[in-house]
Amino acid sequence: MDIISRAEWGARPPESRSTVPWSKRTVFMGHYSAASATQTPRQIQDFHMRVRNWSDIGYNFLINSVSGLIYEGRGWTTVGAHCAGHNTEAIGVCIIGKDQKGRQDVSDAARRAFKWLYEEANDRKGKRLTLLGHRDRGSTECPGDEIYSWLKAGLPIVGSPTPRPSPKPSAGTKPAPGTPVAFPLPAGWxxxxxxxxxxxxxxxxxxxxxxxxxxxxxxxxxxxxxxxxxxxxxxxxxxxxxxxxxxxxxxxxxxxxxxxxxxxxxxxxxxxxxxxxxxxxxxxx
Ligand SMILES: [Zn+2]
Structure with a gap:
């Protein structure tokens, strides 16, 4: 899967930013926008910057609840503005859409995208992040009952799974030559x-x-x-x-x-x- 970059969705530059090392990231937090799924990241960013007066869009990533497209918000290691008091440890991911009683609002594609992003975060961190919904750390309905119960169930995917890339040894393969060398850069670099x-x-x-x-x-x-x-x-x-x-x-x-x-x-x-x-x-x- 791909992440649509800020340049690709036409983000305004942040007015300021501060970064957090991966060592301090411990939580992957789900949110919802509680508004129409047709809302664009740019509209959300404009609201956060002009009305809320924040330095940038509040979330680290956003996912459209219908298409499943993933958008870069502040990214992996910039402190967000999505859950007061918890923005250093928590990567905040907003599912764009609302929660209407009695129907599934988050498509299988969006669920797969969210799960993929979570696994990506775990890979970059090098261990598993705690999966939370906004309401676990704030007085809010967010991320809505549908997403919250899905998070608490461990992100089960009902439809056909998206295979995660893995080496497939088959006939005619040889083990990697040479001596393995550990990745020399810090986590996330x-x-x-x-x-x-x-x-x-x-x-x-x-x-x-x-x-x-x-x-x-x-x-x-x-x-x-x-x-x-x-x-x-x-x-x-x-x-x-x-x-x-x-x-x-x-x-x-x-x-x-x-x-x-x-x-x-x-x-x-x-x-x-x-x-x-x-x-x-x-x-x-
Ligand atoms: Zn929220």
């Missing part, structure tokens, strides 16, 4: 463009992680792809221009996307823990 946030590590600034430079680590990962049979390096199919120099740019992005496609991983062109581990752990087919 990734190798990505220099234009990204602080936790997007590009190699441009030669930052140190676990005693070595970011460039050395990124080179290690691309070298591992070489061991897996990928044509990597100057003059070769991948990283052919600048070579394996450990500085994230369009060539690394293309290689990461191709590897993510090959492995059935989420294709974002960013080298996070899942894409890192796949190179060192997944069998080669």
């Amino acid at each position: 990734y190798f990505g463009p220099a234009s990204g946030p602080d936790y997007s590590v590009s190699g441009k600034h030669e930052r140190y992680f676990r005693g070595r430079t970011d460039r050395a680590w990124l080179k290690d990962w691309a070298t591992q792809l070489g061991r897996r049979g990928w044509s990597v390096g100057k003059g070769r199919r991948w990283l052919g221009g600048a070579g394996n120099d450990g500085i994230y740019g369009s060539e690394y992005r293309a290689l990461i996307l191709a590897f993510q496609d090959d492995q059935g991983l989420r294709e974002d062109g960013l080298l996070g823990v899942n894409t890192w581990n796949a190179a060192f752990r997944n069998p080669v087919s």
Whole structure:
């Protein structure tokens, strides 16, 4: 599944923001908008910024209750404004729609999207977040009875499940070559463009992680792809221009996307823990 970025939905920039490390994230909290499912993230953002006078849209993510489309709000590690007193530990996800008695308002697609986002958060955190509804921590009906009872039941999905990508060993596969190397960046960080946030590590600034430079680590990962049979390096199919120099740019992005496609991983062109581990752990087919 994909997350529709702020740029894609035309978000206004935040007036200010503060970040929270993954170590302080412990809760994944469900909300609902209690208004029409036709409301757009931009309309919600305008309401939060102009009427509530908040610095940005209050939620970390939003999901349309009908289409199941997922929208980036403040994102994973920016403190939200969705549950007073609990915005540091809780990632707030709003399901856009209302709760009408006697009918299912949240589609199977939206439920799958919510569950996918929850699992994504757990992957990034490295352990399971506590699943709560807003009413567990505030005096409110939110997120409505339908969503609340679903949360409390552990997010069961009745319709056909969305398969989560996993390596499928089959005939003719070989174990991953070389020695596994643990992901060197903090939880939630990734190798990505220099234009990204602080936790997007590009190699441009030669930052140190676990005693070595970011460039050395990124080179290690691309070298591992070489061991897996990928044509990597100057003059070769991948990283052919600048070579394996450990500085994230369009060539690394293309290689990461191709590897993510090959492995059935989420294709974002960013080298996070899942894409890192796949190179060192997944069998080669
Ligand atoms: Zn709420």
